[in-house]
Amino acid sequence: MSLQLLDDGLKSLETISVEANDTAGMPNMAVFPGRTYYFRVRAVAKPAKVPDTQPTSQTYKLTVELGDFELSEEREPNDSVASAQPVVMAGAADFAGYLGWLHDQDYYRIPAPEIASALDVDMDALEGVSASLQVLDGSGAKIAGGRGRRGERLALHNVTVPVAAVDAGAGSAFFYVVIRSEAGQNRTQRYVLHMTLGMIRQDSEIEPNDNPAKATAVRDGMTTGFLQVGDVDYFRYLGEGQREVTFEVTCPAHVKGKLEVVRQSDGQVLAAAEAKMAKQKVVVKVPSLGEPLLVRLSQGKGDGNSNDPYWLKISSSAMPDQKIGATNSPSALNPD
DSSP: OEEEEEOTTOOEEEEEEOOTTOOOOOTTBOOOTTOOOEEEEEOOSOOOOOOTTSOSOOOOOOOOOOOOOOTTBOOBOOOSSTTOEEOOOSSEEEEEEEEOSTTOEEEEEEEOOSSOEEEEEEEOOOTTOEEEEEEEOTTSOEEEEEEOOTTOOEEEEEEEEOOOOTTSOGGGGEEEEEEEEEEOOEEEEEEEEEEEEEOOOTTBOOBOOSSGGGOEEEOSEEEEEEEOBTOOEEEEEOOOSEEEEEEEEEOOTTOOEEEEEEETTTOOEEEEEEOSSTTOEEEEEEEEESSOEEEEEEEOTTOOEEEEEEEEEEEEEEOOGGGTTOOOOOEEEOOO
């Protein structure tokens, strides 16, 4: 069946499907005093033939409950940029809501900062639901995103958000955070969304960095980052002179990391190494002739961990003359 909530002009506010022998519902639908609302229930598929010993008619039960919203709680429908939930944010904000049906998605509209800033956003684990998080700019274009496993906490870290521009139109005054149910639903347990806006951290990957043009600049030293399910991270190494550079990545749980070092000028892969198991360390050594190198970090299919970081360690040393132009064979090392 399908269930629709209609306003007094019979315009659909929300429509969800109800599978056979299942229950479904719409939590947190906003209704206003003095307005009339309608529910429409209809069969959307011909029922399967049942044995003569079973009843040929079935009944459904529709329950409606009217209550008050909590202070920081989503108000449905909020499934688009146009209907996004406004957020008042003074450095940090928390919101709660439901992923009450499959592919339910909630939009939150946040004022753009006046100076360059980064957003950290995380969603507490929600039983039975695999969720995704996205950060969008004022036009609705994706800045960064990630997906978690069923019943797993999900987070995005150090995401640069657009700065408010006076002459760039009304859309530039906001950016958006979107949470979506990719698999499963939960009408009884609320998720809690934590959002923090602060300074951009330079000792970590700076999202978005999922393609070479947006690679995070790095030098010798330690950098950290996160690989959500399906995520890829790029770094640009700005070495100087003829050096032998060692790239070492320590992977967290649920991540079998793949490390590639690419020459920026022509895209040639200079070295690559892939972990055979999670929590493994991978190392490659390449010569640098003073030109930028691209570091690409990816992971096995279905891998991802938005809660525990990987560590990227870069070190370099003077390169003997006979090694100039040569590439060392990569190696994959188990942790100590």
